[in-house]
Amino acid sequence: MTRPTQGLLMAFLGAVLVRLAFTDAYLRYVTEWMKWPILLSGVLLVVLAVGLVVAPPSSHDGHDGHDHADDDGHGHGGLPLVTWLLVLPGLVTFVISPPQLGSYLAERRSGETAPVAKPADLAQLEEGEVVDVDVTEFIWRAQDGGETLDGQQVALTGFVSYDRDGAWYVSRLTIGCCAADAMAYQVEVDDPSDDAVRPPRDQWVKVTGTYASGTGTDGTTPPTITAAEVVEVEEPRQTYE
Incomplete structure (x- = not known):
């Protein structure tokens, strides 16, 4: 050469x-x-x-x-x-x-979760207002007992992943330094509306709703959000939390 x-x-x-x-x-x-x-x-x-x-x-x-x-x-x-x-x-x-890592990785561990460290910056929850909360923060609050989420309207943004039983999740990935060490975190979505339709896999959505009390407190299963509204959104510039 x-x-x-x-x-x-x-x-x-x-x-x-x-x-x-x-x-x-x-x-x-x-x-x-x-x-x-x-x-x-x-x-x-x-x-x-x-x-x-x-x-x-x-x-x-x-x-x-x-x-x-x-x-x-x-x-x-x-x-x-x-x-x-x-x-x-x-x-x-x-x-x-x-493509970005997405549902393929998240679905390898559907129905499971891992303990989440306390976020450095916690969202300021305001009673009576809808507050944007990271998926990982939502999971941490649930694992911390869930009291801070009870009755609080929150909005979670992430991509859609499924499980074998037909449930679907709003999911996000975290990385330490690179995609090789990516970890998936999921919040199950319970949409009780009559016209509820499960969004397409890997579609980015914004889910507004309230925490289903008692879910996700054991640190091994995902918490659940009871959805009041599910809106499809554009993929953000930074997809990792």
């Missing part, structure tokens, strides 16, 4: 990272604070690539200014041909654009 080719490959990878950072596509894979490290890494790769392309041939290059490959696929001073595999992740990102 010649040095200009190495430079083009490096520039391509850098361009992928820059594109991810500028289009917010990186939010599908990592947390929001990773934007600047990703952008900086992409710019650095592009700068290094330019250096490879414009730099004069070194003494390790062949007499004709090119790196010569051995029979086993390795170059003298160059990179092994297997390096071309680095192109694949970039092509996948540009051409296929993998």
Whole structure:
């Protein structure tokens, strides 16, 4: 692999990272604070690539200014041909654009939940008003006994997931650093209206209602919200809580 080719490959990878950072596509894979490290890494790769392309041939290059490959696929001073595999992740990102994690992950643990740590910022609940509450905060309040939710009108926003018994959930995912450690959290929706229709899987919804007292207090099963209104909404920019 010649040095200009190495430079083009490096520039391509850098361009992928820059594109991810500028289009917010990186939010599908990592947390929001990773934007600047990703952008900086992409710019650095592009700068290094330019250096490879414009730099004069070194003494390790062949007499004709090119790196010569051995029979086993390795170059003298160059990179092994297997390096071309680095192109694949970039092509996948540009051409296929993998979707967000969603119901597939959440439904692997339908009907189950895990203990939730107390959120750093709790919503200010106002009696008589509808308060937007994170799914994970709603679950934590239920696991804390549910007293703070009793009679309180709340609105939960998340994507729809199902279970085998026909129930459906408003769900959100959390990540520590990247999508590889994603955890799914669900609140079962009880819609008692006569015209209730289960929304499509992975559809984002805003569910307004009240906590079903006594549900989700054991820390192993999801709490339930008794819905007064279910509205389909657009997927938010940041899908992880």
